[in-house]
Amino acid sequence: MSAVVVRSARAEDQAALAALWAAAFTPPLAPDQWLVDDERLSHTLVAEDDEGVCGSIYGLPKRLRETDGGVAQVHAIGSVAVAERARGRGLARRLVAATLDAAGDADWALLFTGTPEVYRSSGFTTFSMPRTMAGPWAASATAVEPASVVRESVGLGVLGPLRAVYERSRTGVVVLAPVRGDRDWTMAEVRLRGATLYRLAEADATVGYAVAEVRDGVGLLHESATDPTAADSPALRRAVLEAVAADWAAAGVRVCELAIPALAAEEAAVRAFAPAAARQDDRTGMIxxxxxxxxVDGIRHFTAGDYF
Structure with missing residues (x-):
């Protein structure tokens, strides 16, 4: 059994990392989001044995909102993978320890996982958040699609007009919501690529939006926001959701999953949009x-576009 070395990733590791992630994750993890991080090699550690790369971990600096209205510097950990030949030797713990040593001035570390037992020995504790509402869905018989909502397929550069309304909708009310920089927006565009952006604008400024799609017959609402300073924010939210509903009705959607913060205004809008949907707690987060x-006390939420 050869010794394993943990080191910083190099450009020549990229093909091996893609193969490792494809084998280690279900569904396979594509490197697309990682590839748009210009500093990805300095953010990534690999484990290497005599056969090559056998493990990885990605530590991405993020700025996340906290309970007191402040913003924390957070070491966001993802892409933790160990090749089958190297498992059972404590390599995941070594990789976690190494990335935490490289966390710089981060206030705390965050990860999302379906195997929390792997990380408890490294000092991580689980938290919960009411991230989604899910259940049966049917179009309202009285809904009228607004003509003012513009649709566009999500791709690189498409989400730029959402920046101001996103920040205003999250600041001071949603804990864990990232303060998105250029890299965060680009990574969100990659993660949400192919979904539909529904955007409502007034005087050339975005005042409300949703990112949604239909996948395997399920209506998925990945992210939405309206400008809380707008004259009639509830009406804007309804208009955007009615546009989503029109497309879902045409696609024959009968089941939905809606990722929205547990804010009173959001709850009211979604109750009208999907009356039978129920809150689902997410317990995959660890800090x-x-x-x-x-x-991080308060209303916690992390959208699909911000996972890493």
């Missing part, structure tokens, strides 16, 4: 203090 404890 570890670094420089200090995380301050």
């Amino acid at each position: 570890r203090p670094l420089r200090r404890e995380a301050r």
